[in-house]
Amino acid sequence: MSLRILLVRHGLSSFNLEHRIQGRDDLSSLTEAGLEQARATGAALAELQLDAAYSSPLRRARDTANTLLVAHGGGLIPQLDDDLLEVDLAPWTGMLSSEVRERFPEQHRLWREQPEALQLQRADGSSYQPIPELMAQAQRFAARLLAAHDPGAPQGQTVLVVGHNAILRCLLLALLDLPASGFRRLRLDNASLSVLNVSPAEPGAGRRFSVQIESLNGTTHLHGEVCAGHLPAKGPGPRLLLVRHGETDWNRQGRFQGQIDIPLNSNGHAQAAAAGAFLSRVRFDRAYSSSMARPRQTAEGILRHHPGVPLTSVSDLVEIGHGHWEGRLEQEIAAEWGALLADWKRAPETVQMPDGETIHDVWDRSLRGWNRIAAGLDDHETALVVAHDAVNKTILCALLGLAPADIWAVKQGNGGVTVIDYPQGADQPPVVVCLNQTTHLGGVLDRTAAGAL
16 A cells, blocks of 8 residues: 655745745735635545645645635644744745845845755844755654654555645655755645655665655646646746657556557547647647657647647657567566566666666657757747656656656656746756646546556
């Protein structure tokens, strides 16, 4: 079994609306729009049984949690936890963002570009580093959460955590065992929903638990109709939408596909059509896909809403070559290559597929193709990229600061949509705006075929 963690940022607050620094002072409150966001989030989660709920004690988070849980209808009361308090920006609290930029230009630059290096001064004159302190706080909460809700328990649990932008980003980094330097790679909007799955690690993996991001920064539930294309707003710089192809018969059967060119099945075509409707209001300037049939058919289904957008095939984005495993079910592979399959699950970066590729091979070529696409975009442009499970996972691991060993930490559902922004240009660090959005396929959880990889 596993532990499902639902991370929700508080709804729109008065300070959010005014573009003021909030920090951990309790000066702002939820707006009417924020309360409605909390109710919408609770309604979206009504299908799930929640076993526990935790919240920051600050009003904007506490009121979000209480309102959400009433709308959910499960009767839970949130446990308030000081380790979910927001980042301490006391010298700036209450200031407009523009005022901080004007009065403290160098510190503001650090906050925007390298927040883990920012130092501030407390009222007593002592200096401190807000993000390293917040990381320690997040690590404490993560340790207590996993101790209270054992991911290895016979029956899995679902736990809600309501907090703030910075603390939830640090909590994600802590659970993924990433450093504070990854803080700016993540984005969490008001009342967004992120889903993490925590399970016991494979034997010999060198850690107790394995953490998977099922989805990140989902906001579609806040807008009612999921086919209205409500993605987080685009800022400066180019944007890329990364989509995994729709379902094939071999996905449904759990058969390893690799570079055998299996087409979409009827459900896969329906998933492509649903993704197309979901993205119908997005303006695409360019589109790219793996040269294989299943991603190309998915891209064509999406582009029916975007006549005139050219579709370019990219050979670097073809799926991992599984070699002799291709066309086989997992139990067939286990019978002949049991130890190698166990290594693939435990330490994928160590495995050479029999007469196939390594994850390092896929990592190098998929990033080469991705980076070439990103570098070719102007700041105002948005591109669609449709590829495969392993290809998408390697791209996303690299963008999140993970390694080839971590490909199981990212989920990619058939027809799932991921958004990547480059706010400072394609040669600067990206922001994972949202990851593996599948609400257009039904519900807030990814219920696509498990497939085989």
